[in-house]
Amino acid sequence: MRFVIQRVTNANVTVDGNVTGEISKGFLVLIGVSDDDTKEIADKMIKKLIGMRIFEDENGKMNLSILDTNGSILSISQFTLYANAKEGRRPSFVEAMNPKDASVLYDKFNEKLKSMIHTETGIFGADMKVEIYNDGPVTIMLDSKELFK
Secondary structure: OEEEEEEEEEEEEEEOOEEEEEEOOEEEEEEEOEOOOOHHHHHHHHHHHHHOOOEEOOOOOEEEOOOOOOOEEEEEEOHHHHOEOOOOOOOEOOOEOOHHHHHHHHHHHHHHHHOOOOEEEOOOOOOEEEEEEEEEEEEEEEEHHHHOO
16 A cells, blocks of 8 residues: 555545545545555554654644544545556556455545544545645655565
């Protein structure tokens, strides 16, 4: 799994002009799923995500997690995080999990996340418009293949 985590003051996602998810302070997380990903990897990535200490404490040091700040998460599926542009000008997405299986894993991921923290989502496979107000800016990338070798 690949995440692009952006610390935000607020964010929303719309599909066909309708807001499907909206948060204030928290994380916008773009989530890519690969063929190698499993529920166990998703669980490890959730633990890593909610434990990331990238919110400032009273001394201005990034020392607080999203749980410490009562933040929320806006989860957006993003298969293009597995784009491979090594050859040619048109990226390949062969590393991304097929949409049917990716949708199932993404839904399980969000269900577990929702049991731990307020989580909003986009719609898997939809043409989404995402609006964010990046706080900092702070943007962190996580890749399960690098984290859990």
